[in-house]
Amino acid sequence: MxxxxxxxxxxxxxxxxxxxxxxxxxxxxxxxxxxxxxxxxxxxxxxxxxxxxxxxxxxxxxxxxxKTPDAWAVDRELIDDYIRSDAPTTETTAFPVSDYYTVGAGETVFQSDSWWKAIVNITGKGSWETNEVMVYLWQEQDGEWRRRQKYTIKRVSDWEEECEVIDDLMLTDHETSGTGSSVQPDGDVAADIEALRDELETHLSGEFT
Known part of the structure:
Protein backbone atom coordinates (compact mmCIF):
# COMPACT_ATOMS: atom_id res chain seq x y z
CA MET A 1 0.00 0.00 0.00
CA LYS A 67 -22.58 4.07 -0.19
CA THR A 68 -23.07 3.36 3.52
CA PRO A 69 -21.53 1.33 6.36
CA ASP A 70 -24.61 -0.93 6.29
CA ALA A 71 -24.07 -1.69 2.60
CA TRP A 72 -20.40 -2.42 3.27
CA ALA A 73 -21.31 -4.82 6.10
CA VAL A 74 -23.50 -6.86 3.73
CA ASP A 75 -20.91 -6.93 0.92
CA ARG A 76 -18.03 -7.62 3.30
CA GLU A 77 -19.61 -10.73 4.75
CA LEU A 78 -20.47 -12.25 1.36
CA ILE A 79 -17.09 -11.44 -0.19
CA ASP A 80 -15.25 -12.86 2.81
CA ASP A 81 -17.22 -16.12 2.68
CA TYR A 82 -16.51 -16.62 -1.02
CA ILE A 83 -12.84 -15.62 -1.14
CA ARG A 84 -11.93 -17.87 1.80
CA SER A 85 -13.80 -20.90 0.44
CA ASP A 86 -12.73 -23.44 -2.15
CA ALA A 87 -13.95 -22.85 -5.69
CA PRO A 88 -17.47 -24.26 -6.23
CA THR A 89 -17.68 -27.44 -8.30
CA THR A 90 -21.01 -26.49 -9.86
CA GLU A 91 -21.86 -23.76 -12.37
CA THR A 92 -24.68 -21.25 -12.65
CA THR A 93 -25.96 -19.00 -15.44
CA ALA A 94 -28.23 -17.00 -13.15
CA PHE A 95 -26.22 -13.77 -13.50
CA PRO A 96 -25.64 -11.57 -16.58
CA VAL A 97 -21.83 -11.72 -16.54
CA SER A 98 -19.61 -12.00 -19.61
CA ASP A 99 -19.56 -15.36 -21.37
CA TYR A 100 -15.81 -15.31 -20.78
CA TYR A 101 -16.43 -16.04 -17.10
CA THR A 102 -17.64 -19.26 -15.48
CA VAL A 103 -19.76 -18.54 -12.40
CA GLY A 104 -19.72 -21.24 -9.76
CA ALA A 105 -21.97 -19.52 -7.23
CA GLY A 106 -23.43 -16.13 -6.47
CA GLU A 107 -25.88 -14.21 -4.36
CA THR A 108 -28.11 -11.28 -5.23
CA VAL A 109 -27.70 -8.40 -2.79
CA PHE A 110 -30.78 -6.66 -4.20
CA GLN A 111 -32.75 -6.53 -7.44
CA SER A 112 -35.45 -4.21 -8.75
CA ASP A 113 -36.88 -3.58 -12.21
CA SER A 114 -33.97 -1.23 -12.98
CA TRP A 115 -31.03 -2.28 -10.80
CA TRP A 116 -29.38 -5.55 -9.83
CA LYS A 117 -26.45 -6.01 -7.47
CA ALA A 118 -24.82 -9.40 -6.94
CA ILE A 119 -21.63 -10.95 -5.59
CA VAL A 120 -20.40 -13.93 -7.59
CA ASN A 121 -17.68 -16.57 -7.30
CA ILE A 122 -15.81 -16.88 -10.62
CA THR A 123 -14.27 -20.31 -11.23
CA GLY A 124 -13.06 -19.87 -14.80
CA LYS A 125 -11.81 -17.26 -17.26
CA GLY A 126 -11.97 -18.69 -20.73
CA SER A 127 -10.11 -21.99 -20.51
CA TRP A 128 -8.29 -21.01 -17.29
CA GLU A 129 -9.41 -22.17 -13.87
CA THR A 130 -9.49 -19.56 -11.13
CA ASN A 131 -11.19 -18.76 -7.84
CA GLU A 132 -12.10 -15.09 -7.69
CA VAL A 133 -14.90 -12.96 -6.31
CA MET A 134 -16.59 -10.16 -8.26
CA VAL A 135 -19.10 -7.56 -7.12
CA TYR A 136 -21.42 -6.40 -9.91
CA LEU A 137 -23.98 -3.66 -10.31
CA TRP A 138 -26.11 -3.83 -13.45
CA GLN A 139 -28.73 -1.44 -14.84
CA GLU A 140 -31.59 -2.60 -17.07
CA GLN A 141 -31.65 -0.79 -20.40
CA ASP A 142 -33.60 -1.79 -23.52
CA GLY A 143 -34.38 -5.19 -22.05
CA GLU A 144 -30.76 -6.02 -21.19
CA TRP A 145 -28.74 -5.84 -18.00
CA ARG A 146 -25.74 -3.56 -18.57
CA ARG A 147 -22.80 -3.45 -16.18
CA ARG A 148 -22.37 -0.20 -14.30
CA GLN A 149 -19.92 -1.22 -11.57
CA LYS A 150 -17.49 -4.06 -10.99
CA TYR A 151 -14.95 -4.98 -8.33
CA THR A 152 -12.67 -8.03 -8.55
CA ILE A 153 -10.86 -9.80 -5.68
CA LYS A 154 -8.30 -12.35 -6.82
CA ARG A 155 -6.48 -13.38 -3.64
CA VAL A 156 -7.15 -13.57 0.08
CA SER A 157 -4.10 -11.37 0.75
CA ASP A 158 -5.46 -8.67 -1.58
CA TRP A 159 -8.85 -8.87 0.10
CA GLU A 160 -7.38 -8.54 3.59
CA GLU A 161 -5.46 -5.41 2.63
CA GLU A 162 -8.34 -3.80 0.75
CA CYS A 163 -10.86 -4.73 3.43
CA GLU A 164 -8.72 -3.11 6.11
CA VAL A 165 -8.52 0.14 4.14
CA ILE A 166 -12.27 0.23 3.49
CA ASP A 167 -13.00 -0.63 7.13
CA ASP A 168 -10.86 2.30 8.24
CA LEU A 169 -12.67 4.69 5.90
CA MET A 170 -16.21 3.34 6.24
CA LEU A 171 -16.60 2.00 9.76
CA THR A 172 -14.89 4.61 11.89
CA ASP A 173 -17.35 5.80 14.54
CA HIS A 174 -20.04 3.48 13.10
CA GLU A 175 -21.44 0.33 14.64
CA THR A 176 -22.27 -2.38 12.12
CA SER A 177 -24.11 -5.60 12.75
CA GLY A 178 -22.71 -7.35 9.65
CA THR A 179 -26.16 -8.52 8.66
CA GLY A 180 -27.48 -5.62 6.62
CA SER A 181 -31.12 -5.09 5.73
CA SER A 182 -33.45 -7.00 3.48
CA VAL A 183 -36.99 -6.81 2.14
CA GLN A 184 -39.25 -9.36 3.77
CA PRO A 185 -42.77 -9.90 2.37
CA ASP A 186 -45.38 -9.23 5.03
CA GLY A 187 -48.51 -8.72 2.98
CA ASP A 188 -48.24 -4.95 3.14
CA VAL A 189 -47.44 -3.88 -0.42
CA ALA A 190 -46.82 -0.24 0.49
CA ALA A 191 -44.39 -1.24 3.22
CA ASP A 192 -42.54 -3.59 0.86
CA ILE A 193 -42.14 -0.86 -1.74
CA GLU A 194 -40.82 1.54 0.88
CA ALA A 195 -38.40 -1.09 2.17
CA LEU A 196 -37.10 -1.72 -1.35
CA ARG A 197 -36.61 1.99 -1.86
CA ASP A 198 -34.58 2.15 1.35
CA GLU A 199 -32.52 -0.87 0.24
CA LEU A 200 -31.66 0.73 -3.09
CA GLU A 201 -30.75 4.01 -1.41
CA THR A 202 -28.42 2.12 0.93
CA HIS A 203 -26.46 0.57 -1.94
CA LEU A 204 -26.71 2.79 -5.01
CA SER A 205 -24.65 5.82 -5.92
CA GLY A 206 -25.97 8.79 -7.84
CA GLU A 207 -22.80 8.95 -9.94
CA PHE A 208 -21.78 6.22 -12.39
CA THR A 209 -19.66 8.17 -14.90
Whole structure:
Protein backbone atom coordinates (compact mmCIF):
# COMPACT_ATOMS: atom_id res chain seq x y z
CA MET A 1 0.00 0.00 0.00
CA UNK A 2 1.40 3.37 -0.97
CA UNK A 3 -0.52 5.53 1.46
CA UNK A 4 -2.82 8.53 1.36
CA UNK A 5 -2.92 10.67 -1.77
CA UNK A 6 -5.82 13.00 -2.60
CA UNK A 7 -4.56 13.66 -6.15
CA UNK A 8 -6.50 10.89 -7.90
CA UNK A 9 -8.10 11.02 -11.39
CA UNK A 10 -11.78 11.02 -10.39
CA UNK A 11 -14.64 12.89 -12.05
CA UNK A 12 -14.42 16.69 -11.79
CA UNK A 13 -17.77 16.85 -9.99
CA UNK A 14 -16.33 14.99 -6.99
CA UNK A 15 -14.52 16.57 -4.06
CA UNK A 16 -12.01 14.04 -2.70
CA UNK A 17 -11.67 14.06 1.08
CA UNK A 18 -9.35 11.05 1.39
CA UNK A 19 -7.65 8.58 -0.95
CA UNK A 20 -5.50 5.54 -0.23
CA UNK A 21 -3.50 4.00 -3.08
CA UNK A 22 -3.37 0.22 -2.94
CA UNK A 23 -0.88 0.03 -5.79
CA UNK A 24 0.29 2.11 -8.72
CA UNK A 25 2.65 1.36 -11.61
CA UNK A 26 3.10 2.73 -15.14
CA UNK A 27 -0.12 1.13 -16.39
CA UNK A 28 -2.43 0.39 -13.46
CA UNK A 29 -3.57 2.31 -10.40
CA UNK A 30 -5.95 1.03 -7.72
CA UNK A 31 -7.18 3.19 -4.85
CA UNK A 32 -9.94 3.56 -2.28
CA UNK A 33 -11.39 7.06 -2.46
CA UNK A 34 -13.76 8.93 -0.18
CA UNK A 35 -15.45 11.91 -1.77
CA UNK A 36 -18.39 14.30 -1.68
CA UNK A 37 -20.59 15.32 -4.58
CA UNK A 38 -20.40 18.90 -5.75
CA UNK A 39 -22.82 20.97 -3.70
CA UNK A 40 -23.31 18.26 -1.07
CA UNK A 41 -20.73 18.59 1.68
CA UNK A 42 -22.84 16.65 4.18
CA UNK A 43 -22.61 13.25 2.48
CA UNK A 44 -19.47 11.17 2.05
CA UNK A 45 -19.27 8.22 -0.32
CA UNK A 46 -16.46 5.68 -0.67
CA UNK A 47 -15.46 3.80 -3.81
CA UNK A 48 -12.80 1.38 -5.00
CA UNK A 49 -11.30 2.62 -8.29
CA UNK A 50 -9.16 0.89 -10.89
CA UNK A 51 -7.59 3.06 -13.61
CA UNK A 52 -5.47 2.16 -16.65
CA UNK A 53 -3.01 4.38 -18.51
CA UNK A 54 -2.58 3.38 -22.15
CA UNK A 55 -0.39 6.39 -22.87
CA UNK A 56 -3.16 8.98 -23.02
CA UNK A 57 -3.69 9.41 -19.29
CA UNK A 58 -5.60 7.54 -16.61
CA UNK A 59 -8.91 6.01 -17.71
CA UNK A 60 -11.28 4.43 -15.23
CA UNK A 61 -11.79 0.71 -15.85
CA UNK A 62 -13.74 -0.32 -12.75
CA UNK A 63 -15.49 1.38 -9.90
CA UNK A 64 -17.22 -0.16 -6.91
CA UNK A 65 -19.27 2.26 -4.81
CA UNK A 66 -19.87 1.62 -1.12
CA LYS A 67 -22.58 4.07 -0.19
CA THR A 68 -23.07 3.36 3.52
CA PRO A 69 -21.53 1.33 6.36
CA ASP A 70 -24.61 -0.93 6.29
CA ALA A 71 -24.07 -1.69 2.60
CA TRP A 72 -20.40 -2.42 3.27
CA ALA A 73 -21.31 -4.82 6.10
CA VAL A 74 -23.50 -6.86 3.73
CA ASP A 75 -20.91 -6.93 0.92
CA ARG A 76 -18.03 -7.62 3.30
CA GLU A 77 -19.61 -10.73 4.75
CA LEU A 78 -20.47 -12.25 1.36
CA ILE A 79 -17.09 -11.44 -0.19
CA ASP A 80 -15.25 -12.86 2.81
CA ASP A 81 -17.22 -16.12 2.68
CA TYR A 82 -16.51 -16.62 -1.02
CA ILE A 83 -12.84 -15.62 -1.14
CA ARG A 84 -11.93 -17.87 1.80
CA SER A 85 -13.80 -20.90 0.44
CA ASP A 86 -12.73 -23.44 -2.15
CA ALA A 87 -13.95 -22.85 -5.69
CA PRO A 88 -17.47 -24.26 -6.23
CA THR A 89 -17.68 -27.44 -8.30
CA THR A 90 -21.01 -26.49 -9.86
CA GLU A 91 -21.86 -23.76 -12.37
CA THR A 92 -24.68 -21.25 -12.65
CA THR A 93 -25.96 -19.00 -15.44
CA ALA A 94 -28.23 -17.00 -13.15
CA PHE A 95 -26.22 -13.77 -13.50
CA PRO A 96 -25.64 -11.57 -16.58
CA VAL A 97 -21.83 -11.72 -16.54
CA SER A 98 -19.61 -12.00 -19.61
CA ASP A 99 -19.56 -15.36 -21.37
CA TYR A 100 -15.81 -15.31 -20.78
CA TYR A 101 -16.43 -16.04 -17.10
CA THR A 102 -17.64 -19.26 -15.48
CA VAL A 103 -19.76 -18.54 -12.40
CA GLY A 104 -19.72 -21.24 -9.76
CA ALA A 105 -21.97 -19.52 -7.23
CA GLY A 106 -23.43 -16.13 -6.47
CA GLU A 107 -25.88 -14.21 -4.36
CA THR A 108 -28.11 -11.28 -5.23
CA VAL A 109 -27.70 -8.40 -2.79
CA PHE A 110 -30.78 -6.66 -4.20
CA GLN A 111 -32.75 -6.53 -7.44
CA SER A 112 -35.45 -4.21 -8.75
CA ASP A 113 -36.88 -3.58 -12.21
CA SER A 114 -33.97 -1.23 -12.98
CA TRP A 115 -31.03 -2.28 -10.80
CA TRP A 116 -29.38 -5.55 -9.83
CA LYS A 117 -26.45 -6.01 -7.47
CA ALA A 118 -24.82 -9.40 -6.94
CA ILE A 119 -21.63 -10.95 -5.59
CA VAL A 120 -20.40 -13.93 -7.59
CA ASN A 121 -17.68 -16.57 -7.30
CA ILE A 122 -15.81 -16.88 -10.62
CA THR A 123 -14.27 -20.31 -11.23
CA GLY A 124 -13.06 -19.87 -14.80
CA LYS A 125 -11.81 -17.26 -17.26
CA GLY A 126 -11.97 -18.69 -20.73
CA SER A 127 -10.11 -21.99 -20.51
CA TRP A 128 -8.29 -21.01 -17.29
CA GLU A 129 -9.41 -22.17 -13.87
CA THR A 130 -9.49 -19.56 -11.13
CA ASN A 131 -11.19 -18.76 -7.84
CA GLU A 132 -12.10 -15.09 -7.69
CA VAL A 133 -14.90 -12.96 -6.31
CA MET A 134 -16.59 -10.16 -8.26
CA VAL A 135 -19.10 -7.56 -7.12
CA TYR A 136 -21.42 -6.40 -9.91
CA LEU A 137 -23.98 -3.66 -10.31
CA TRP A 138 -26.11 -3.83 -13.45
CA GLN A 139 -28.73 -1.44 -14.84
CA GLU A 140 -31.59 -2.60 -17.07
CA GLN A 141 -31.65 -0.79 -20.40
CA ASP A 142 -33.60 -1.79 -23.52
CA GLY A 143 -34.38 -5.19 -22.05
CA GLU A 144 -30.76 -6.02 -21.19
CA TRP A 145 -28.74 -5.84 -18.00
CA ARG A 146 -25.74 -3.56 -18.57
CA ARG A 147 -22.80 -3.45 -16.18
CA ARG A 148 -22.37 -0.20 -14.30
CA GLN A 149 -19.92 -1.22 -11.57
CA LYS A 150 -17.49 -4.06 -10.99
CA TYR A 151 -14.95 -4.98 -8.33
CA THR A 152 -12.67 -8.03 -8.55
CA ILE A 153 -10.86 -9.80 -5.68
CA LYS A 154 -8.30 -12.35 -6.82
CA ARG A 155 -6.48 -13.38 -3.64
CA VAL A 156 -7.15 -13.57 0.08
CA SER A 157 -4.10 -11.37 0.75
CA ASP A 158 -5.46 -8.67 -1.58
CA TRP A 159 -8.85 -8.87 0.10
CA GLU A 160 -7.38 -8.54 3.59
CA GLU A 161 -5.46 -5.41 2.63
CA GLU A 162 -8.34 -3.80 0.75
CA CYS A 163 -10.86 -4.73 3.43
CA GLU A 164 -8.72 -3.11 6.11
CA VAL A 165 -8.52 0.14 4.14
CA ILE A 166 -12.27 0.23 3.49
CA ASP A 167 -13.00 -0.63 7.13
CA ASP A 168 -10.86 2.30 8.24
CA LEU A 169 -12.67 4.69 5.90
CA MET A 170 -16.21 3.34 6.24
CA LEU A 171 -16.60 2.00 9.76
CA THR A 172 -14.89 4.61 11.89
CA ASP A 173 -17.35 5.80 14.54
CA HIS A 174 -20.04 3.48 13.10
CA GLU A 175 -21.44 0.33 14.64
CA THR A 176 -22.27 -2.38 12.12
CA SER A 177 -24.11 -5.60 12.75
CA GLY A 178 -22.71 -7.35 9.65
CA THR A 179 -26.16 -8.52 8.66
CA GLY A 180 -27.48 -5.62 6.62
CA SER A 181 -31.12 -5.09 5.73
CA SER A 182 -33.45 -7.00 3.48
CA VAL A 183 -36.99 -6.81 2.14
CA GLN A 184 -39.25 -9.36 3.77
CA PRO A 185 -42.77 -9.90 2.37
CA ASP A 186 -45.38 -9.23 5.03
CA GLY A 187 -48.51 -8.72 2.98
CA ASP A 188 -48.24 -4.95 3.14
CA VAL A 189 -47.44 -3.88 -0.42
CA ALA A 190 -46.82 -0.24 0.49
CA ALA A 191 -44.39 -1.24 3.22
CA ASP A 192 -42.54 -3.59 0.86
CA ILE A 193 -42.14 -0.86 -1.74
CA GLU A 194 -40.82 1.54 0.88
CA ALA A 195 -38.40 -1.09 2.17
CA LEU A 196 -37.10 -1.72 -1.35
CA ARG A 197 -36.61 1.99 -1.86
CA ASP A 198 -34.58 2.15 1.35
CA GLU A 199 -32.52 -0.87 0.24
CA LEU A 200 -31.66 0.73 -3.09
CA GLU A 201 -30.75 4.01 -1.41
CA THR A 202 -28.42 2.12 0.93
CA HIS A 203 -26.46 0.57 -1.94
CA LEU A 204 -26.71 2.79 -5.01
CA SER A 205 -24.65 5.82 -5.92
CA GLY A 206 -25.97 8.79 -7.84
CA GLU A 207 -22.80 8.95 -9.94
CA PHE A 208 -21.78 6.22 -12.39
CA THR A 209 -19.66 8.17 -14.90
Missing amino acids: QGTNADVPVHDSLHVTEAVSLYQNDEWWKAVVTYQFEGDSDTDETAMYLWHDDGDGWTRKNKYVI
